[in-house]
Amino acid sequence: MLYLIGLGLSHETDITVRGLETVKKCKRVYLEAYTSILMAADQASLDKFYGKEIILADRELVENGADQILDGADKDDIAFLVVGDVFGATTHTDLVLRAKELGIPYESIHNASIMNAVGACGLQLYQFGQTVSLVFFTDSWRPDSFYSKVLENRKIGLHTLLLLDIKVKEQSIENMTRGRLIYEPPRYMDIACAAQHLLEIEEARQEKAYTPDTPCVAVSRLGSPTQTFKAGSLKQMAEYNAGAPLHSLIMLGRQVHDLELEYLCQFVDDEEEFKKLVATDQEYFKPPAWIPPESEDLSD
């Protein structure tokens, strides 16, 4: 049997009771170790907590070594642990499909992930549109496919959750070409970097998906003991020191309810100013919508 088990967001004790009971009875336990990290736990603390040794599964093993992971799973119980919930990444559906081909039964044990726990900032989950990912820009690669998705969400009034890049166990191009298994230190995109990327792409595309004044919420270390939220304009986010990883950014949509706003006001520097930003943004995409605010000013 293959068990796919979500670990939740932060502590080793964020696993469910049923998840823990299952891990304890499994013959081999893999931890998917490249799409996210547990913020208040590490491999050693997990080994100790489970009372058994965990096998770290990197991208190479998960994407190309499914048969190795599944070896013997027709007779023995194998656990595959995922930070957050089980089906956050495409590669895990791959693993299940392979298990199915091999006639190996599987079961999922779910847990919290950023996709639902983000409701803790006070924005209603059913008001979010599609989720987008922001990756680190390089000198030659500045991908902006997120931009049209944010625009689509905001045109219909929805909030956007932006997941920020994580680089774990990455090789430099030099080490890769020389075949040296030397890994770069892990890098986690912070709020300021994400906001700067967003501002740069708006500047380049000028399609008015958002402005430097668009209200945002920074979500830092969600579910960990040092969890923080910060609400403010995109411009403010570009200068915000959010501290240790992990971070996510939310860009608000027009449909902000009074209770959502009241809740967010716990996390602002200047309540009056933030309410004004939100009120302005609520007019931004209203019909005729395609007239940017600057042109409206001219008509006064």
Place this chain on the structure above:
Amino acid sequence: MLYLIGLGLSHETDITVRGLETVKKCKRVYLEAYTSILMAADQASLDKFYGKEIILADRELVENGADQILDGADKDDIAFLVVGDVFGATTHTDLVLRAKELGIPYESIHNASIMNAVGACGLQLYQFGQTVSLVFFTDSWRPDSFYSKVLENRKIGLHTLLLLDIKVKEQSIENMTRGRLIYEPPRYMDIACAAQHLLEIEEARQEKAYTPDTPCVAVSRLGSPTQTFKAGSLKQMAEYNAGAPLHSLIMLGRQVHDLELEYLCQFVDDEEEFKKLVATDQEYFKPPAWIPPESEDLSD
């Protein structure tokens, strides 16, 4: 201290280890008992599992009795348990804001909810648009506000998660007016009822948000031992016997990836037919998009 603790979807052991440790140390433990139910547990099994008596919190208590729930929380630990994750319903942010007013600290312990665990059907979570709720129609009340939201999602290619009505501890109008605390048996909307409501509203509004052939996925008893998925057309869903509650329905958007489709094919009656439905639907909102398929046929 106020602890808001998610219980997950089904078993009493779906609570996290940290959640369970917290419940055990709390002086009073409330269970929010009207927005959802645990499918494989009840109050008696939870009492036994926690080793303490749970207080059921109905809508009246949660929405108007916050001070009663929070009584003594400045000195003692109080737990407020929520099926799924903590911030699925607006009323829980209300409770936190009231705690804050009273100077009572709070902490959330997150868990899986339908909003993220639905990824188990193989559709990618980041491809979902806004979530909508379907309520039971009555002779005089057939609310269709969900319709324009589904249309908005589908116009930009996104999947829609439709949450289906749950009626727990509801009074008949007669009993309510007579002040009799007699409750109707609980009712849970099933897949066929939801699909029939959708078809009726499309028939009435004729804005072509979807057709009887639009591909859907029925999600039944997610996270429970009898969890099932079924993929097919909306028309097929209107005749589908999904079994015991709880159910949710997903209407697909145009952006279906190959791997999503391959995964869904595990849950179809006729793979060829389903792939054809999806291929047809992928053309449905493509530019010029606003010409309904019937008019396109005429131009042939």
